[in-house]
């Protein structure tokens with residue numbers, strides 16, 4: 450099949466593109482390079498089944514495709530809050546443009562939604578049936594509400610125009626190819642630990658997240674795309690729940706760093722807890738995560754160790 454991956458040069462998009470090519474598909478990787486990096490997909494350039502298109506999803510595009518994975522959107526709070534108006538435009542106009550493309554080409558389309566649609570959840574763990582608790586006017590709203598509207602658009606294009614849709618709600622995912630300055634907690638802690646810098650804990654560090662290793666996430670995402678039972682939404686994540694202090698301790702143990710913890714104010718609307726209920730995807734695909742946090746962190750630390758060493762050598766040469 451010919452598969453369009455929007456946000457294909459980003460962290461998840463580059464892993465997805467790689468897996469799609471390995472499965473024998475043609476991939477059109479579309480990206481505006483806001484947070485994506487050319488080096489994430491450099492190894493795919495030259496593959497005759499891979500095509501790179503620099504384009505912004507807020508603008509329409511004419512392509513002929515069989516599948517669309519709509520991943521274009523900055524995912525780290527630091528990046529999505531940099532230009533909040535652009536963030537919400539990317540989610541809303543991006544969804545409209547990609548749904549329009551799906552409608553015209555009759556392609557099946559999957560939306561990369563997020564656990565952020567649950568906001569600061571009052572139900573724990575979060576099942577897909579929970580409608581969420583989102584502040585519509587806070588600093589996270591450009592992302593959370595943009596993703597909620599995108600889900601609405603997907604459901605309405607399905608009801609009104611019979612577009613073949615899938616929606617997944619991704620919980621915090623980590624792994625190689627996260628940007629060192631991404632600002633999300635796993636990359637921050639690992640980079641700080643490897644550089645011997647203070648580990649930045651926001652708030653008391655007792656807030657929780659559930660961390661999924663990227664390879665597991667991609668298997669779940671591709672599985673949901675190809676099943677024909679549920680148009681979504683489907684949670685994809687690892688139910689292992691950790692406080693930020695527990696995460697910091699694990700990163701410190703695995704890197705053997707002498708870094709110390711330093712406490713910063715908690716950003717506003719930072720959710721207190723988050724953990725997926727994954728009954729639906731288990732039932733649909735028999736999918737569950739296979740890589741525990743410790744194992745995934747070892748792989749991710751090895752990646753950053755090498756990436757930081759290479760960038761240091763490069764800057765010395767430059």
Ligand code: NAD
Pocket residue numbers: 455456457458459460461462479480481482483484485486504505506507519520521522523524525539543561562563564618619620621622623
């Ligand atoms: P990322 O920032 O690494 O990737 C996003 C990609 O989209 C980048 O390559 C960026 O340049 C591109 N992009 C941004 N705006 C664009 C636009 N207007 N037009 C074209 N391209 C644009 O983030 P990621 O972690 O790979 O996330 C990918 C998707 O998954 C996002 O939609 C995100 O909301 C969703 N998601 C990710 C996580 C996670 O933990 N990684 C969790 C929930 C949801």
Ligand code: UDP
Pocket residue numbers: 525526621632633634635637638649650651652654656658693715716719720
């Ligand atoms: N966080 C932290 N230190 C950091 C970065 C993040 O303690 O250097 C906390 C943040 O306040 C949040 C959690 O880690 O409670 C996860 O943050 P991230 O930005 O990775 O994702 P999200 O909040 O979107 O789940």
